[in-house]
Amino acid sequence: MNKLGILMDDRYFDHAIEPHSLENPQRLRGLFPLVQERYKGAFEAVIPREACFEEIEQVHSRFYISQVREHAVKPNPFSYDRDTYLMDQSLATAQLAAGGCLEMADRVMDGSIRNGFALIRPPGHHAEPGRGMGFCVFNNIAITAKYLQAHYQLSRILILDFDIHHGNGTQEVFYDSDKVLFISVHQKGLFPCSGTPTEIGEGPGRGYTINIPVHSFFGDTEYTFLFGKLLNNVVEQYMPQIILVSAGYDGHNNDSISATTLTSQWYHTVTTMLKQCARDICGDRLIYFLEGGYNPESLAESVLATIDSLLAPEQPRVGIFHSKRAQALFHHHPLNEFWTL
Numbered sequence: 001m002n003k004l005g006i007l008m009d010d011r012y013f014d015h016a017i018e019p020h021s022l023e024n025p026q027r028l029r030g031l032f033p034l035v036q037e038r039y040k041g042a043f044e045a046v047i048p049r050e051a052c053f054e055e056i057e058q059v060h061s062r063f064y065i066s067q068v069r070e071h072a073v074k075p076n077p078f079s080y081d082r083d084t085y086l087m088d089q090s091l092a093t094a095q096l097a098a099g100g101c102l103e104m105a106d107r108v109m110d111g112s113i114r115n116g117f118a119l120i121r122p123p124g125h126h127a128e129p130g131r132g133m134g135f136c137v138f139n140n141i142a143i144t145a146k147y148l149q150a151h152y153q154l155s156r157i158l159i160l161d162f163d164i165h166h167g168n169g170t171q172e173v174f175y176d177s178d179k180v181l182f183i184s185v186h187q188k189g190l191f192p193c194s195g196t197p198t199e200i201g202e203g204p205g206r207g208y209t210i211n212i213p214v215h216s217f218f219g220d221t222e223y224t225f226l227f228g229k230l231l232n233n234v235v236e237q238y239m240p241q242i243i244l245v246s247a248g249y250d251g252h253n254n255d256s257i258s259a260t261t262l263t264s265q266w267y268h269t270v271t272t273m274l275k276q277c278a279r280d281i282c283g284d285r286l287i288y289f290l291e292g293g294y295n296p297e298s299l300a301e302s303v304l305a306t307i308d309s310l311l312a313p314e315q316p317r318v319g320i321f322h323s324k325r326a327q328a329l330f331h332h333h334p335l336n337e338f339w340t341l
């Protein structure tokens with residue numbers, strides 16, 4: 001059986017600023033040795049390459065890329081916005097993050113790995129075509145989806161974003177396309193304050209953007225119910241050829257950036273659901289892209305729970321308990337116009 005591919009590289013520590021931003025190398029520094037030790041021999045190491053500018057240009061404007069090229073090679077930090085800094089190693093690190101994901105996509109498509117987890121930084125889902133924001137420089141998952149369209153002629157790609165913040169950048173890239181189904185489940189009212197249910201896509205993309213803003217008190221039960229509904233109904237109707245996941249771990253109970261109460265076990269649960277979905281629908285093709293997660297301990301625990309699930313042999317179906325509070329989010333949701341729940 002083909003293995004799980006894991007993308008890790010110490011050069012992902014190089015994008016850093018003093019004093020530390022919330023998004024800093026410590027997020028991964030402790031995690032990499034844990035992964036090496038715990039899964040020795042059980043996974044395939046994916047070696048990253050730098051994405052070239054032509055590949056990045058499929059998502060980002062030339063003007064924005066030229067700004068990054070100008071600022072992200074200087075020793076003095078440049079703040080793109082309050083959160084998004086650029087230092088002398090930022091350009092190379094961001095190119096290596098995006099390029100690592102492209103390498104991962106090639107490996108999944110040629111079948112040399114079954115599925116994959118890209119443990120990269122800087123993260124990507126907030127980066128819009130014309131600007132970086134929210135710690136994100138290049139939109140890794142969007143660049144990968146564009147690459148899969150161009151190189152493998154994929155016409156039905158699912159991007160599922162469970163980071164606690166709305167994936168505004170990814171949404172913008174594919175807003176008018178029916179070739180990508182973008183689903184974001186995020187806490188209502190958090191940065192960047194977009195992602196309302198009425199944002200549904202436009203033109204041929206109408207119905208192919210789905211936003212589910214959740215209440216701050218939601219936890220494992222509500223989330224499992226929501227994802228069960230989405231995967232067993234909407235995703236089954238869409239029949240994606242590959243599933244890409246914006247995996248942010250900042251909805252964890254111990255991550256102070258959010259109020260939701262997800263446990264590490266939930267990330268295991270949702271991964272089991274996604275894995276079974278990928279097996280039934282798209283020949284196991286499933287790639288995780290690391291986004292947020294700002295408490296290094298809960299991030300590490302949750303990533304390990306995810307990998308445990310990705311590596312587990314055949315697992316029983318996840319038991320889903322009804323949640324009235326989660327079900328209520330689907331009442332009068334515009335997605336009912338396009339998909340059968």
Ligand SMILES: [Zn+2]
Nearest residue numbers: 163165248292
């Ligand atoms: Zn986030």
